[in-house]
Amino acid sequence: AQSVTQLDSQVPVFEEAPVELRCNYSSSVSVYLFWYVQYPNQGLQLLLKYLSGSTLVESINGFEAEFNKSQTSFHLRKPSVHISDTAEYFCAVTRTSGTYKYIFGTGTRLKVLA
């Protein structure tokens, strides 16, 4: 079975500072990896995804994540955060075949301070 661990429940960071949100997964089979963002009072939105190919994936708003198979990690990073990045971030995993289930982590609440 797959599982996802987000070790940090909350991450406070000052505006324009870099941030890393950690995600580790466990799976005995190949997986697809996703980061979703949830702004207050909204549903989740896809931020970026890793399916195959280049291990570094980027979003349109400056976030990036790197798939590290040996460390089973998919950490999310941004070199300079903005107040508007304040949100909850969820890492998710699915198998590349078989059961049609998405497994989500418990979420990391990013709070950007002025």
Added chain:
Amino acid sequence: EAQVTQNPRYLITVTGKKLTVTCSQNMNHEYMSWYRQDPGLGLRQIYYSMNVEVTDKGDVPEGYKVSRKEKRNFPLILESPSPNQTSLYFCASSLGTRSVLSSPLHFGNGTRLTVT
């Protein structure tokens, strides 16, 4: 506008009173799913549907029912709600069966349910 619409946004009810949360998508997606979000537990899948009349249990299906009679609608039914079903519920949809695992989920804005 492409969207997943859930209703109601907020619902307060009493133990044992049957309720239905509706979910509709206008993207012709084959895959639809329900999740509940609880503090410290993230999102947990309740049920999912691969297509009309095809549904399957997720990780926390107890106390819930679903139906998929039309492609666009996927209602969540609580026949006898209990306080431990107080939660934030999300409906989501995704493109299609062959590509469902690599297609992103599109989420509704959520339904906050309180059962007293």
